[in-house]
Amino acid sequence: MPETHPQISAARAARASYRQGTVMPTAGVAPGMTQANMIALPPDYAWDFLLYAQRNPKACPVLDVIESGRTETPLAAGADISRDIPLYRVWRNGRLTEEITDASALWQQHPDLVTFLIGCSFTFETPLAEAGIDIRHISAGCNVPMYLTRRECRPAGKLRGRLVVSMRPIPADRVADAVAISGRYPSVHGAPVHIGDPAGLGITDLRHPDFGDAVEIRPGEIPVFRACGVTPQAAVMASQVPFAVSHAPGHMFITDFADSTFHI
Amino acid sequence: MPETHPQISAARAARASYRQGTVMPTAGVAPGMTQANMIALPPDYAWDFLLYAQRNPKACPVLDVIESGRTETPLAAGADISRDIPLYRVWRNGRLTEEITDASALWQQHPDLVTFLIGCSFTFETPLAEAGIDIRHISAGCNVPMYLTRRECRPAGKLRGRLVVSMRPIPADRVADAVAISGRYPSVHGAPVHIGDPAGLGITDLRHPDFGDAVEIRPGEIPVFRACGVTPQAAVMASQVPFAVSHAPGHMFITDFADSTFHI
Numbered sequence: 001m002p003e004t005h006p007q008i009s010a011a012r013a014a015r016a017s018y019r020q021g022t023v024m025p026t027a028g029v030a031p032g033m034t035q036a037n038m039i040a041l042p043p044d045y046a047w048d049f050l051l052y053a054q055r056n057p058k059a060c061p062v063l064d065v066i067e068s069g070r071t072e073t074p075l076a077a078g079a080d081i082s083r084d085i086p087l088y089r090v091w092r093n094g095r096l097t098e099e100i101t102d103a104s105a106l107w108q109q110h111p112d113l114v115t116f117l118i119g120c121s122f123t124f125e126t127p128l129a130e131a132g133i134d135i136r137h138i139s140a141g142c143n144v145p146m147y148l149t150r151r152e153c154r155p156a157g158k159l160r161g162r163l164v165v166s167m168r169p170i171p172a173d174r175v176a177d178a179v180a181i182s183g184r185y186p187s188v189h190g191a192p193v194h195i196g197d198p199a200g201l202g203i204t205d206l207r208h209p210d211f212g213d214a215v216e217i218r219p220g221e222i223p224v225f226r227a228c229g230v231t232p233q234a235a236v237m238a239s240q241v242p243f244a245v246s247h248a249p250g251h252m253f254i255t256d257f258a259d260s261t262f263h264i
Numbered sequence: 265m266p267e268t269h270p271q272i273s274a275a276r277a278a279r280a281s282y283r284q285g286t287v288m289p290t291a292g293v294a295p296g297m298t299q300a301n302m303i304a305l306p307p308d309y310a311w312d313f314l315l316y317a318q319r320n321p322k323a324c325p326v327l328d329v330i331e332s333g334r335t336e337t338p339l340a341a342g343a344d345i346s347r348d349i350p351l352y353r354v355w356r357n358g359r360l361t362e363e364i365t366d367a368s369a370l371w372q373q374h375p376d377l378v379t380f381l382i383g384c385s386f387t388f389e390t391p392l393a394e395a396g397i398d399i400r401h402i403s404a405g406c407n408v409p410m411y412l413t414r415r416e417c418r419p420a421g422k423l424r425g426r427l428v429v430s431m432r433p434i435p436a437d438r439v440a441d442a443v444a445i446s447g448r449y450p451s452v453h454g455a456p457v458h459i460g461d462p463a464g465l466g467i468t469d470l471r472h473p474d475f476g477d478a479v480e481i482r483p484g485e486i487p488v489f490r491a492c493g494v495t496p497q498a499a500v501m502a503s504q505v506p507f508a509v510s511h512a513p514g515h516m517f518i519t520d521f522a523d524s525t526f527h528i
Contacts, residue, residue, distance in 0.1 A: 046311065055329075062318050065319075183528060
């Protein structure tokens with residue numbers, strides 16, 4: 001692995017802090033270390049979900065599957081997926097019922113959950129920033145804006161739902177660079193799915209994201225949309241999954257793997 | 265899709281010919297159209313296999329999953345996966361028992377088979393050839409040589425096995441080009457897993473491949489090894505899967521999708 005020791009230390013420190021109860025969006029935390037979306041489902045949804053992910057790989061690139069009853073992942077030594085995310089969402093019959101900072105009690109009540117770790121577009125924000133492209137939600141100190149589009153994902157078994165996208169405003173003369181840089185990270189959402197007019201995705205007002213925070217779009221900038229790992233939560237809602245636990249949007253699982261691991 | 269009509273016609277003509285009984289390796293057939301490995305398994309192996317593929321993505325990049333009892337795929341309109349591959353292998357308790365040109369009777373006997381289509385490194389042979397790199401097994405008119413390595417794949421449930429690789433001899437001054445070109449196709453095996461001394465993979469004699477045909481390595485050339493979609497067949501053998509149907513190595517399923525679909 002090409003990561004350096006201080007980067008792994010930063011990832012571990014962040015996870016330890018979240019385990020102790022710190023709640024914050026993770027964009028910009030432990031720069032250079034890959035972050036992941038999380039969704040944990042009952043075992044009778046596991047096959048359907050893995051198939052849903054295979055059929056919608058831009059939105060749901062699977063980085064690891066934690067088998068029934070386990071909470072460890074090779075992506076982060078010593079981590080506990082039920083405790084090391086800053087904020088969790090609990091879903092019952094497709095409805096968000098709670099946000100909690102520690103989900104270990106839920107894993108005790110549902111010891112057969114199967115957990116999926118999904119790539120996150122935060123992975124290529126460090127290389128974008130290194131190329132001189134401002135990542136607005138990081139410079140503004142807020143969460144990335146995310147929108148539920150009207151684009152249907154390809155269904156699988158009991159699961160269906162629409163695509164969720166993240167949005168970053170990019171100066172018109174840097175859009176090509178942003179496409180090229182992010183395109184080299186296909187397993188963490190990769191190149192944009194849409195550039196420009198949000199109406200093409202069925203988004204009516206960029207000032208009111210469905211998840212995360214709105215950000216300023218400055219003169220000369222254009223909105224750039226990428227498939228987002230919150231898409232599984234949209235499927236949980238649309239499919240009325242009886243029980244699920246996920247990360248809260250923008251509050252990711254920080255791994256011990258360098259972003260460069262996923263560079264093609 | 266960026267493919268042109270004559271290319272799709274060539275793919276359809278090839279499939280129709282195989283359906284009528286033509287048996288031949290498919291390297292070089294319908295140039296520019298993506299070819300796929302195939303493995304069909306009983307439903308109680310489906311989850312394990314999809315997990316095995318997720319854990320070994322270089323060897324087992326899943327292009328499509330055909331659900332239990334179906335034989336159609338969106339990768340090729342009108343195709344029948346049980347008839348349109350030139351040569352099939354039948355596996356019972358992990359042992360190769362037959363090679364057949366039509367597997368439709370087996371699908372009638374085992375109507376619940378789940379079928380996985382896996383990326384094939386033939387996909388980037390056209391761009392390699394266009395860059396002036398000789399694809400030896402094509403110019404020699406034979407099958408690509410494939411070797412069972414001693415490298416263990418990451419197991420999943422009931423499935424384990426070793427990595428199978430394909431080998432192409434490349435002139436020393438073109439290896440970097442071959443790496444760069446194939447690396448842009450990560451969902452069809454992508455960049456090589458090993459370059460040079462075959463002993464590093466536990467291969468003792470390149471003249472005796474485990475699958476396919478040996479090819480000449482000329483002075484100044486170096487063997488270049490890539491993860492191969494025959495790896496699932498090695499898992500079927502090592503794991504003594506009770507029943508499976510696969511393509512015969514080198515005798516692939518030809519899709520209607522252009523190779524460029526998989527270019528990053």
